[in-house]
Amino acid sequence: MSWQPTHAQVRAICVAAVLLGVAVLLRRPDAAVFGLPLAFLAVWGRFFRPRERPEVHTELDADVLFEGQGTTYRMRVPESVDPDVDLIVAALPRTLWFQYDPPQAAIAEPVSHGEVRLEVGVRSKRWGLRSLERPTVTATSTVGAYRIQVTSAEPLSVTTLPLREGFEAVDAVPRPAGLVGLHRSRRPGEGTELAGVRPFRTGDRLRRINWSVSARTQELHVTSTWSDRDTEVVIMVDTGGEIGISEGIDGRSSSLDTAVRAAAAIAEHYLRNGDRVRLIDTGSLFRGVRSGSGRAHLRRILDTLVHADRRGRQQDEEQLARRNRVRSDSLVLVLSPLLRPTILGYIVTLVHSGCTVIAIDTLPPDVVSIMDLDAHDTRSWPLAWRLRLLERRRDLDRLSDLGVPTVPWQGAGTLDEVLRDAARVSAAPRIRS
DSSP states (O other): OOOOOOOOHHHHHHHHHHHHHHHTTTTTTHHHHHHHHHHHHHHHHTOOOOOOOOOOOOEEESSETHHHHEEEEEEEEEETTOOEEEEEEOOOOOTTTTTEEEETOOOEOOOOSSSSEEEEEEEEOOOEEEEOOOOOEEEEEEGOOEEEEEEOOOOOOEEEEEOOOOOOOOOOOOOHHHSSSSSSEEEEEEEEEEEEEOOTTOOGGGGGGGEEEEEHHTTTTEEEEEEEEEOOEEEOOOSSSOOOOOOTTOOOOOHHHHHHHHHHHHHHHHHTTEEEEEEETTSSSSOOEEEEEEEHHHHHHHHHTTTTTSOOOOHHHOHHHHHHHOOOOOOEEEEESOOOHHHHHHHHHHHTTOOEEEEEEOTTHHHHHHHHHHOOSTTTHHHHHHHHHHHHHHHHHHHHHHHHOOOOOOTTTTTHHHHHHHHHHHHSSOOOO
16 A cells, blocks of 8 residues: 545645635635645645655564453554654454453554554453454654555464462362372372371381381381372363353353363362373364373363364264273363253263263353343243253253262362262272172
8 A cells, every 4th residue: 555645635635726716716815815824734745745654563462361361462663664754543453352451442653763662452351262453553644644554464363361260179089090199098108198107117218217206116117108199180171062141251151161261270270289180172073182290281271271162063972982081080070061961971971981970060050041131032932941951950860860969160169078078989898799
């Protein structure tokens, strides 16, 4: 694009021509008095019209954020800008789930000696991978006679990770396996939690000798500990559908919002305790994270949750069982509104395979009123939805009969009671028939 005359320049030329024509044809010197200044401004603007097209460089202070965090979108015009450019105005197209400062996402800056910098604050309100559209930058010449629009080369993308709510759970984990976690086992071994003091036996390490007790008893004693154990925690996120309205971090949460944020919080908790965490996404055939541990593994899980999409391809029960095989000693946490028969059937399959399964209900508490507001037929839809909720309650009762507890997500302490019960059941002796 080249420099184009503004509406003000066109009006100045037209009005000056009309007034000067009236002054000449009708011999009206007063018309010339009004027309000459406008003609002078039009000629001035034309004479000092810029010749070069300015360049715009854009950058973000941070392209990875958590929900509720903000960054600065910077637009920079280099020092080589034409000296006849008087004003630069930048307008950033407004995008859903972004909050801008200023709210209009537009800012103006006069051109002086040196480069021009324009900054717009951007705050992300919901998890996901989104792009900030290219801003429209308008440069205006002296006296506002000519202008040109400049756009940056490529849009910038922002990755918003789900906000990890403060989640804590009891240390009781059913059937721990391994020797690297922080959960105490039911047998002595290498660990950090004190089990007692006992006499020295052949094979005990010298660094375990308790010298104060040995000096008092005149016999060697060692300090014994409980072995630290870990377990595989499988987090299954139901992304095959979204129930409710999502208003971002500052408003109401849909079932998918609750599931994604809860999965991030649970994964962080168990990875911090040294357990191995695996992520299964039921809305995709190939998406998921294998079992692993450590901070790098948490980042892999968060990056995968960013791509959770309600428009993902739904899998049937056979596909879920074939593509997502789970070990029999794993702790499986299912985050779902528990409305799809496929998920309920897969939960039953996991129970029969010997897994400890806990269903976390992510259905929003105000979903009934939301459905009523969105209904087109206010007479039949609420009744149909109540019938569906009754069917759902029947399905949850059947899961309870199979030993699958169902708890609504409430942040910290959500799983304490059910984990204690599961650990108590797994510790009980088994009777073989």
